[in-house]
Amino acid sequence: MRSPRSPRRLMEIVTGMWGAKALAEATRLDLFSQLSAAPGSTATEVAARNGLAVRPAEQLLTACAGLGLLRRQGPGYANTPEAETYLVRGRPDYFGDAVLSLDHRYAGWMRLGEALRSNAPTNFDAQASESMFDPEDTELQQHFWKSMYALSATSARALAAAYDFGPVRRLLDVGGGGxxxxxxxxRAYEELRATVFDLPFICELSREPVSRAGLTDRISFAPGDFLREAALPAGHDAVLLSQVLHDWDERTNRLILAKCFAALPSGGRILISELLVDDTKDGPLLPALMSLNMLVSTWGATTRRRSTGRG
Known part of the structure; x- marks a missing residue:
């Protein structure tokens, strides 16, 4: 096998955090919303607007342009279509809360070596909390739960196209925050009614996107804890687990699936939407990295394989 002629790809991997941090700080400044309101702003104008010196403002703008999020407009900068769609606050698919939530969680990744050696999470205080889903974590509430719609909407549309929900009348979305x-x-199936089952504070945070979508008459909420409740709400002919099972170990997943099965009538169906690694365990990249994210974020969870559903 021929040797690569340059370590450029390795350089791109090892500097990946640079781009992530540039995006996070630009989002924290709400830079993209500012440029949406005033396209063509110069580095001097951006600096004055945000209380920055011109040098760092120009460096941040240049980095965001290099990332493909900004483009030059005259002497200044404007959003690209991608930034305009996903990074302007108030837009339907705003992704900024997800950016800030993931940025908040980098602290655990900075201790990845410790997680590898201890086989224990580093993304939260394991002595004070049972899991990363701590209702007292204000940063988690401020950004992570608000980002759930943006993180899941694309996959949800793909599921609507890939699976026929025509026969389903009542759907129970277990852990369906957002x-x-x-x-x-x-939206895709006019006869469908859905119930979101999740922790009480997550249900409250999820009411806003439902109201904004004009679906309060078809989407209801059942506050509860699927790990502690003896049974899940009945009266549904399908149960959905979307991006839930990768957060828990195999024993806990068996418990969750047993409760889902018990909540359904004969002929009911359980639908699982998940990131999966190949059976050969050599990719794809995002599910593989998500598995490491589970190492720093959970006790015993991992991304499962396609054919077996096991880690």
């Missing part, structure tokens, strides 16, 4: 799947599926 209600993205319920919104997109109800």
């Amino acid at each position: 209600a993205a799947y319920d919104i997109e599926l109800c």
Whole structure:
């Protein structure tokens, strides 16, 4: 096998955090919303607007342009279509909360070596909390739960196209915080009604996107804890688990699936939407990295393989 002629790809991997941090800080400044309102702003104008010196403002703008998020407009900068769609606050598919939530979680990744050696999470205080889903974590509430719709909407639309929900009348979305799947599926199937089952504070945070979508008459909420409740809400002919099972170990997943099965009538169906690694365990990249994210974020969870559903 011929040797690569340059370590450029390795350089791109090892400097990946640079781009992520540039995006996070630009999002924290709400730079893309500012440029949406005032396209063509110069580095001097951006600096004055944000209380920055011109040098760092220009460096941040240049980096965001290099990332393909900004383009030159005269002497200044404007958003690219991607930034205009996903990074302007108030837009339907705003992704900024996800950017800031993931940025908040980089602290655990900085201790990846510790997680590898201890086989224990580093993304939260394991002595004070049972899991990363701590209702007292204000940063988690401020950004992570708000980002659930943006993180899941694309997958939800793909599921609506890939699976025929025509026979389904009542869907129970277990761990469905953000209600993205319920919104997109109800938009695609006019006869469908959905119930979001999740922790009480997550249900409250998920009411806003449902209201904004005009679906309060078709999407309801059942607050609860699927790990502690003896049974899940009955009266549904399908149960959805979207990006839930990778957060828990195999024993806990068996418990969750057993409760889902018990909540369904004969002929009911359980639908699982997940990131999966190949059976050969050599990719794809995002599910493989998500598995490492589970190492720093959970006790015992991992991304499962396609054919077996096992880690």
